[in-house]
Amino acid sequence: MKMIIGGAFQGKTLLANKIYPEIVWVNGGDADWEMIASAQGILSFHEFIRKEMQTGNDVSELAERLIQVNPQVVLVSNEVGYGIVPIDAFDRAYREAVGRVCTKLAAYSTQVTRVVCGIGTVIKDA
Template sequence: MKMIIGGAYQGKTAYAEQKYRIASADWIDGATCSMEEIYSCTAIRNFHSYIRRYIPDRLSPEDLCAGLIERNPELILVSDEVGCGLVPMDLGDRRYREYVGQICTKLAAFSEEVVRVNCGIGTVLKPTLV
């Protein structure tokens, strides 16, 4: 697994497309994809939106992480960082933010590479070991 994280509109998808040579047809969008598509796709953008749509009502954070690690370990995952900035007043928004952080932390530990993108520039947080 490879993770690309960063703020909204920072060029994460373009960075991933270039670095990993991902064709447009190989992407799914977490804002619109089905729950099952994530287990067979090459790459997902807006992973944070997938989490908002399916966690915790239909899928637990633990089940999502275990399922991705088992069923799609080569996934290229692009997600906004949602834990920076002001803490939301709404309890549901705070829980969502916590879920994104917890899930991305577990998947980053499993990932062979983690990159943070800011202004289109990638900073490797966890390098691929050769």
């Protein structure tokens, strides 16, 4: 597994397409579990988490499930834990869930790249 993370509108998708031009990407906001489980690459993975939570699905074991069924996937996700803490309870829970899921996935990943202003910096290369 490999991850590309960073803030919103920082150039993650552009960098992902440059590094992995051969990958067929799915959009997390539009994908169901079957698509996620078989994808080569997932853009906006954080949106998949949001969609799952909005439908009432438990995401506490999402990282473990994904590692088990699709350990070679390349994930692109926003970092949503910076800035002002949201007032809305769902938004706070979503923010925490993305952080927890992505932390587990980053620990498992062989490479994690953080993107700021379109520049990717490898922060883990195991």
